[in-house]
Amino acid sequence: MRLLLLRDSGMWRPVSGQIQHYSTHQRHRLAAVQRHLHSLPDGAMETRLGPARSRSGVHPAMHTQRCTDAHLIVQSTLYTHTSKVHTPNTAVFVIHCRQEGPRRPAQCGHLSTTCMYRKEWDDEKRKPLATVSWEDFGPPLLNRGAVGPVVQRAQKAVLNPGKGYSSFVNSSSSLLAKPNELAFSRNVVVLEVQGAGISLSLIDLPGIISSTEKEEDQHLVGMIRDMVKHYIEPPQTIIVLAVHALSDIQNQVVYQMAREADPRQQRTLGVITKADVIPPGSHSMWIRVIQGDLFPLDLGWYMVANPNQKDIDQGIHQEKVVANEDRFFATDTSLSVLAHDQQWSRSLGIRNLTIALSRQLVDRTTAELPSMRAKVEALLRDLQTDLASLPPTIPEHSRAGKLVECMSHLDHDIRNIVMAVHISRGSYSCEHNRLLDLFSRQVYAARPSFRMVESSKAMIAIDTEEGSVEGEAQNAKTLDEAKSVLREMRVQELPGYYPYAAVLEIIKLQQPSWDQHVFKCLDDSSAALDQQLAPLVNDHFNSFPKLVPRIRALLSQLVKERQAATHMELQKLLAMESAYPMTKNDHEFTTGKDKCMMKLKIAHMMHLKMTQKQAAFEHEAYEDAEDHAALNVMATAMAYYKIASKRFVDYSLLVMRAHLQEALAEDFQAFMNRELSKLAAASQHWAYSEAMQRYLEEEPSMARHRKRLLAREGKLMALSHVLSGH
Structure with missing residues (x-):
């Protein structure tokens, strides 16, 4: 006034x-x-x-x-x-x-x-x-x-x-x-x-x-x-x-x-x-x-x-x-x-x-x-909010024990995140699952497909029951290209028969490129994991703000190490898938081949009708041994890669689970003990070393700030008491 x-x-x-x-x-x-x-x-x-x-x-x-x-x-x-x-x-x-x-x-x-x-x-x-x-x-x-x-x-x-x-x-x-x-x-x-x-x-x-x-x-x-x-x-x-x-x-x-x-x-x-x-x-x-x-x-x-x-x-x-x-x-x-x-x-x-x-x-x-x-x-509410946001003060004699406790709690929460113990919208598990869905769709879309002739726009692809979209398939081969390979590799077989090597050659020609998709999935999942774990360090080590950057850097280093190890395991899986076509899933293979053969025959007959070869269609085309053999090999390749793509997706998921997520959770404590012991360079436990104690000290500026806030809080509380008429 x-x-x-x-x-x-x-x-x-x-x-x-x-x-x-x-x-x-x-x-x-x-x-x-x-x-x-x-x-x-x-x-x-x-x-x-x-x-x-x-x-x-x-x-x-x-x-x-x-x-x-x-x-x-x-x-x-x-x-x-x-x-x-x-x-x-x-x-x-x-x-x-x-x-x-x-x-x-x-x-x-x-x-x-x-x-x-x-x-x-x-x-x-x-x-x-x-x-x-x-x-x-x-x-x-x-x-x-x-x-x-x-x-x-x-x-x-x-x-x-x-x-x-x-x-x-x-x-x-x-x-x-x-x-x-x-x-x-x-x-x-x-x-x-x-x-x-x-x-x-x-x-x-x-x-x-x-x-x-x-x-x-x-x-x-x-x-x-x-x-x-x-x-x-x-x-x-x-x-x-x-x-x-x-x-x-x-x-x-x-x-x-x-x-x-x-x-x-x-x-x-x-x-x-x-x-x-x-x-x-x-x-x-x-x-x-x-x-x-x-x-x-x-x-x-x-x-x-x-x-x-x-x-x-x-x-x-x-x-x-x-x-x-x-x-x-x-x-x-x-x-x-x-x-x-x-x-x-x-x-x-x-x-x-x-x-x-x-x-x-x-x-x-x-x-x-x-x-x-x-x-x-x-003002008092705002000040108390500021005080609550400050890291709590810890006596010097209790800091080492508190540090070990913080590391243990961090280990527990990391396990919960990577093992999907607690799932919420936006969590790492949800993001990882989204990346796997995208990866599987990309792998299924890369399966082999065929055309009757080069000029045809219609591709004969594997059924879309796994979620890939028909028409996404790339690098489709034609019937004539398949027949050409069979002719080149036929040596002394009777008409209508061809060596198994020719079948393998056509399958290899249709080998899809899965490496870019699986490595992209791994990189994105690793980045999401690192991003999800970083706030945990702030939450658990807020009492030791000087140590937070060091722990975050070490945790990121561990994620990168597990990412590199997982990359090597996936590389082995890719090498195995590209070495030799093999499956013991007889039922799915036979059933899948029959479905593919039916689709190919229908497409072949439609092609003959469109090319006005009515007479050949009625008497000789359907029974043509060369065309039939080529269609059979094409159906074989399609059926095999349906099984192989599912297998690769499943095994990639297991590899990332075992070598990225589970291994990170299992290795965390040992990794941190090893790296922090290097930092401490002391014979005793790293948490009690002189080097680590320097990280645990409160910043002088923070101590002064806390003291000012506490003093101001006391004065505001006294003033509030007086203004209330007491």
Whole structure:
């Protein structure tokens, strides 16, 4: 919650550093909330405030504040005489007033003021700095009277960056009398005020100006207006509208800006300044404003009488300022009517204004507590999620045993995956089965097929009961090609008979190429297995993140070794299948050959009909010995490769099962013990070796991160406890 004062060109100062007039319970609760919030690390529970500037040129820029700091911005002449910290009229700064500050405790329970310089803007390049830096401007000040001169020197340092900030710390510096290098700076002078009874953060705001002395500074007019709008537009901000009594309200720019930001006038509190110099004849109008008859505001109007410049320069005491103000209102001919009225007397003077502003701050801040509690709880949930995602801490003496346990659990889960103990969608077993289906279809599609003639598009293929698609078969041979081979290899056989070698030759000519399909299946299955096993290493070894890459690399190496061994076994299987056609499956062979022969004869007869050899078809073609022998050999090749392709698919499946999957599960422990023993290079068990212990140590950055999260969790939990009213 912020209270911002809006007025025409002039100096701005905090009204007071102390919240007053609320219950003890409220005071203790708000103080506890602030105490816990300020103990949080930077970045937690923050709100961003806009830039500010005064006539003297030092610009507090973008100032970051805790979300529960109460922000109060008021006219400069009010501050000096209502707060306990004296500052000069020319000072421009941000004031932190806290019961407990995050930087240093107040000394000996007294009010302590520290002047600091926050550099966040490159004045030469006119752009923000990548990193905001803080620097103390001298030691903490326990004497209130010393604050003003220190602020003046700090301000001078900000406006003269070329001379070095530290050059102005000494009050006797000859640089103080020299002209400034800059008329304006976005860097910030900060006063941190600490002590009992201090619980507000006070921020300087710019005065609204219409023109500048130098043409090159004209851009500052729009910049200042934009800065002020940035402050007053947020709906949670209370606008303290300061209008002077020397001209009508509607003619003052600040009133128009307040109306634009707060059209319903629900969050604007009015302050009429310079009550002691109201022009004759205007008192009745300002009295009507105070009473709400003119320009009514939901939060009301207040009137103050500013001390003169002489009193300010002489450092008049606060008590005397208040007494002089009370005497003025009580004795003024026109305004005493308000002072003697029980209701309207509460709208007069700095004391009553301070009470009203304090009440607004307390009420608004208290109203925000439920929202703050929800934000704290959300932050706490997110933080606890972050903590849960960190690897658990393990004592040094337990790390080796934990490592052996992790390896055992990993071995168990690897067995479950490769042996298909637990099957789910997307698991390795499902992917491996999909690859086997594709592989079998490719092998079946590679079986031999035949055409009656070269020009024929129709192929006679083995039946498609295993799932291959008729028409996928490649490299189909013709009847004439088969007959040609038989003629070439016939030596002394009788007509219609041919040597078995000729049958073997035709079968070999139709030998399908299975190697590319089976090796592709093996490679894809191995890659899928490696991909499925990798997350297991992260899951089981999350306590030892430095060891995870090493274990993953070794597991991938084992998969590659088993893949290579399986490749060799499949190569042997391919060699056996291509060596000599052989089967003892007589029934399936005979049945398959008869089916193929029937399909070939039908295709042969259809070919004869299409070639108009009707007479030959009726008397001689069907019985032609040469054609019949060739058809018989073709049917033999087709029947054999139906059996051989099924056999090859089945045996390939068994080889991959035995040499890739089962062997990997069986070899894992021995392989890991062997490879990790090489890494350990020690006589004792590898888990207890010095080399392995280095892998088991927690990363220093992780340890620091965990410590920060735990500290922040404790503070958020304490804050949540306070916000809950306990």
